[in-house]
Amino acid sequence: MDQERFFILFPPLFLVLLVLDYVQPSLAKESRAKKFQRQHMDPNTSTITASYCNEMMKRRNMTVGRCKLVNTFIHEPLHKVRAICFQENVRCKNGQSNCHQSSSKMRITDCRLKKGSKYPKCDYQTQQLQKSIIVACECVQYETVHFDGSV
Numbered sequence: 001m002d003q004e005r006f007f008i009l010f011p012p013l014f015l016v017l018l019v020l021d022y023v024q025p026s027l028a029k030e031s032r033a034k035k036f037q038r039q040h041m042d043p044n045t046s047t048i049t050a051s052y053c054n055e056m057m058k059r060r061n062m063t064v065g066r067c068k069l070v071n072t073f074i075h076e077p078l079h080k081v082r083a084i085c086f087q088e089n090v091r092c093k094n095g096q097s098n099c100h101q102s103s104s105k106m107r108i109t110d111c112r113l114k115k116g117s118k119y120p121k122c123d124y125q126t127q128q129l130q131k132s133i134i135v136a137c138e139c140v141q142y143e144t145v146h147f148d149g150s151v
C-alpha cells in the first residue's frame, strides 16, 4: 500500500477504535450503584406471589453460574431509599462505617434459597416483610451501593 492510500484509510479506522474504547468500559463494568438497583430495587411491585423470588432472582441475573443464597428486594421508590444515606449512621457488618439505617419501616421481600435446591434449578422461599433496612452509601453522589440487612 502506498503512503497516500494509507493515510486516507487510517483516520476512519482510528476514530472507530476510539469509539470502541470509550464505550467498552461502561458495557463491561456495572457501577456499584447500578448493581444495587439491579439486585435490590423493585419499586413498582405491590402484589408478591409465592413464585416472586424464583422469577425475580432469574430476571435480575442472580442465578447465572450459581444460585445467590439470599437477596432482598425493596418495594419503595428509589428516592426514599437514597434518602436513607442521610438517616442514622450505623456500622456495616464488614466493619466499615458508611452504613445507614432507615428511620421508617420499608416494604421488602426476602429471598432465600431452599435447602436441597441445586444449580441450575434455583428454588427460593419468598417472604414479604416490613422492616427497617440498612444500606451502605458512597459519599460523593449519596448513592446506595450495598444492602447490609434489615432489623
Ligand SMILES: *[C@@H]1O[C@H](CO)[C@@H](O)[C@H](O)[C@H]1NC(C)=O
Pocket: 043, 044
Ligand atoms: C415504576 O413506576 C413509575 C411511576 O409510576 C414509572 O415512572 C416507572 O417507569 C416504573 N418503572 C418500571 C420499571 O416499570
Ligand SMILES: *[C@@H]1O[C@H](CO)[C@@H](O)[C@H](O)[C@H]1NC(C)=O
Pocket: 038, 059, 060, 061
Ligand atoms: C442479564 O444478563 C443479560 C446477558 O448478559 C443481559 O442482556 C441483561 O440485560 C441482564 N439483565 C439485567 C436485569 O441486568
